[in-house]
Amino acid sequence: MKLKRLNRGLLLGAVLLVGTVSFVVAQSVRFSKYKPDVETKVDEYISDMCQANIDSTSEGSTEPLVELINNYWQSGGSENAFDYWCYTMGTTLEMINDDYDDVYGKIESMDYYLSNVSISQYGQDCAKVTFDCSINVVYNGNPMLYDLDYHSCFDFSYQEDLPSEDEKYEATIEYWDCGLILQLDGDEWKIINSCSGSWSCGEPETIEVDSSEEMTADE
DSSP, rough: EEEEHHHHHHHHHHHHHHHHHHHHHHHHHHHHHHHHHHHHHHHHHHHHHHHHHHHHHHTTTHHHHHHHHHBBBBOOOOTTSSSSSOOOOOHHHHHHOOSSSSOOOEEEEEEEEEEEEEEEEEETTEEEEEOOOOOOOOEEEEEEEEEEEEEEEGGGGGOOOOOOOSEEEEEEEEEEEEEEEEEETTEEEEEEEEEEEEEEEOOOOEOOHHHHHHHHOOO
């Protein structure tokens, strides 16, 4: 009698184990199909982020950045999603719309390169993406820059004095351990968390402005 009960218990345990393994495998297979979409969404976000920075400083308004966040994000993230401090949609918008001193000038161009991209399942309907990123920015003065964090160009420049609005600078910023949490909303992936990770930047190089550029600016 005890043997029969034991056998039933073992059988039930085996069934539960097989069911659990099957579920995990099915979830893994299902998620692997989403990985290309997630990677594309991250690349599109960083690309549009660069353009939004250019538009924002050109227009003298944070509206392009706010539009970027509203298009790519949704609420629901946690501030504890990463080991570093991370942002939700709400805290990102608060950061962008805050007031900052000694801000002037424009971002002329901003290019990026992603590397070491890793995508893993995070909960039932979320993806956790970590990556390194290199951003090259050409600017004049001391404009604000959104790069998953929000700060002025002077903050990362290691320059002793605030840069001149009449000078053009070029800087390359290296980021590592950046992160995004994306949640599947219907058939679209939306960002719910970001983490800027760590960064490093050498002193920006001054770019010579030729006479034709100066004349165009004056006109």
